Amino acid sequence: MVSQSSASDGTADASYANNADIRSLFLKYWQELERCPNCINLGMGMPPIELFKYELEAQEEFDAGRQIWQAEYQHQAGDKSVREAFSKFEAERTGIAYTAENIMLVSGALRGFSLVLDCLVKDGTRVVEIVPTYPLCSGQARNASERRGGKLLTVVPKDTKTFQITFEEIKPYIQPSTIIYLTNPNNPTGLYLPKDVLSKIVTTCENEGAYLIIDQACDLPLNPIYDDRTYLDSPSVIRILSLSKTYLLAGFRLGYVVANPQLIEIFSNAFAFSDGNAPCVANKAIIKYLNNSQLMPLFSKVSRHKVELALNRLTKCRSVIEFIKPEACFYIFLKISYPYSSWRLFKELVSRGVNVVPGCLFGVREGCWIRICCGREDDVLIKYLDKLSQALDSL
Numbered sequence: 252m253v254s255q256s257s258a259s260d261g262t263a264d265a266s267y268a269n270n271a272d273i274r275s276l277f278l279k280y281w282q283e284l285e286r287c288p289n290c291i292n293l294g295m296g297m298p299p300i301e302l303f304k305y306e307l308e309a310q311e312e313f314d315a316g317r318q319i320w321q322a323e324y325q326h327q328a329g330d331k332s333v334r335e336a337f338s339k340f341e342a343e344r345t346g347i348a349y350t351a352e353n354i355m356l357v358s359g360a361l362r363g364f365s366l367v368l369d370c371l372v373k374d375g376t377r378v379v380e381i382v383p384t385y386p387l388c389s390g391q392a393r394n395a396s397e398r399r400g401g402k403l404l405t406v407v408p409k410d411t412k413t414f415q416i417t418f419e420e421i422k423p424y425i426q427p428s429t430i431i432y433l434t435n436p437n438n439p440t441g442l443y444l445p446k447d448v449l450s451k452i453v454t455t456c457e458n459e460g461a462y463l464i465i466d467q468a469c470d471l472p473l474n475p476i477y478d479d480r481t482y483l484d485s486p487s488v489i490r491i492l493s494l495s496k497t498y499l500l501a502g503f504r505l506g507y508v509v510a511n512p513q514l515i516e517i518f519s520n521a522f523a524f525s526d527g528n529a530p531c532v533a534n535k536a537i538i539k540y541l542n543n544s545q546l547m548p549l550f551s552k553v554s555r556h557k558v559e560l561a562l563n564r565l566t567k568c569r570s571v572i573e574f575i576k577p578e579a580c581f582y583i584f585l586k587i588s589y590p591y592s593s594w595r596l597f598k599e600l601v602s603r604g605v606n607v608v609p610g611c612l613f614g615v616r617e618g619c620w621i622r623i624c625c626g627r628e629d630d631v632l633i634k635y636l637d638k639l640s641q642a643l644d645s646l
């Protein structure tokens with residue numbers, strides 16, 4: 252395991268943030284925010300629905316779901332027509348000939364992730380994560396490893412500017428009985444793993460009998476991607492997707508897993524005896540969204556605009572010494588000129604009325620990084636960023 256040097260502030264906060272288990276740190280993050288309910292929110296945010304209002308209009312479909320479908324149960328992997336629609340959508344995006352048998356619906360990407368780990372982690376399994384990573388995934392990776400006798404290994408990329416892992420860094424970890432998980436695009440950096448690195452990881456996992464879980468919850472490219480993704484067509488690859496970001500349905504808890512049919516059968520059988528069924532109420536609305544080819548390009552266009560606006564504004568802030576220009580989604584990871592830990596900075600900013608996500612929640616403990624969310628109305632975003640800049644420059 253590659254370790255990070257700890258922040259040098261030497262305070263109780265720094266020592267807490269450096270040593271705390273990610274699960275308690277994540278809860279503490281929410282507790283801190285509760286103390287400051289009037290904070291402006293540049294943190295764990297999602298774009299307001301108003302940004303896409305008319306295009307996301309599906310009132311009739313949701314109503315129909317409530318009236319007609321609510322009395323139903325469905326196949327444990329989800330309704331066949333919805334799985335077919337997802338397989339078509341994924342086939343178009345990747346070039347892989349997916350069918351309904353490759354898909355199962357889950358209650359959000361996070362439940363998909365925990366379900367896959369629950370099914371695959373056994374005594375002695377090595378679960379490998381790559382920093383930075385999403386706090387809820389890392390918490391679940393720890394839960395599953397502890398419960399099932401697995402061993403968790405954390406890899407920190409040498410590249411401290413963009414945190415991109417190289418194949419040489421990850422290769423030694425790919426062994427039999429290994430599950431590697433990564434977020435692609437990465438949350439918080441918004442960068443995709445280069446195709447040559449990802450395809451080599453896939454091939455090596457397949458050769459070694461290891462699994463690769465790719466959490467694609469943030470897969471909302473800011474510019475169109477034309478590369479051939481057929482290299483993902485492997486029995487070792489388990490892809491996890493979410494409707495939370497792409498259709499702003501976080502509250503519905505909807506996601507889906509894409510994998511080979513044997514794995515889907517294992518996962519959906521386990522799901523039936525843990526969660527019962529995925530909810531049916533949004534089935535009709537999902538089909539409507541999937542049939543609208545304009546929605547994804549619109550989300551990309553709006554997100555691109557927000558990110559550009561925010562970057563433009565942030566380059567004027569003296570305290571921002573580095574930023575990672577995202578390729579996807581609506582978050583930006585920023586390095587701040589601040590001699591103490593990101594946890595301490597987070598608390599300072601909250602006390603000044605600004606909520607951001609500290610880098611330590613993503614496992615980044617070297618340097619002071621924060622993640623901000625740009626999914627806001629333009630005037631709100633500008634106002635919030637100016638407030639953030641003022642707060643940072645006054646520290």
Ligand SMILES: Cc1ncc(COP(=O)(O)O)c(C=O)c1O
Pocket residue numbers: 358359360361362385388434438466468469492493494495501504505506
């Ligand atoms: C990498 C990653 N995984 C999972 C999730 C959560 O997805 P869901 O709401 O579908 O559980 C998010 C949400 O931000 C995410 O960024």
